[in-house]
């Protein structure tokens with residue numbers, strides 16, 4: 001059976017609501033990742049959060065080069081407060097680009113698609129993608145990181 005998906009667009013409330021903790025990583029979770037990967041690739045994305053498909057779970061997927069990272073219950077830690085400024089797009093904001101501020105380097109911890117510990121420290125563009133997707137599951141979007149916000 002092939003599942004279908006719809007990409008949720010801003011300002012749908014599911015994008016503005018924190019997602020739920022995943023208590024166990026099982027076949028259902030893996031099949032959601034399969035769907036997320038397909039949606040990301042179909043739409044030439046480099047990352048996707050589960051709530052962008054209308055699924056309110058703490059699950060993100062990131063594509064970087066030939067690597068695909070699938071993370072359940074991701075948490076970010078920042079050990080270096082250096083900031084980077086860049087332009088971002090988002091599959092939930094068709095044809096929109098926003099200049100954002102992000103941390104240059106973050107540590108991402110969680111579980112992988114098999115329920116094993118996931119722990120990497122990432123820099124540069126990969127760090128920005130992880131921060132973007134992590135924001136999604138916290139109910140935030142790239143608009144919350146706009147460089148001119150509150151200035």
Ligand SMILES: [Zn+2]
Nearest residue numbers: 089090091092
């Ligand atoms: Zn996005």
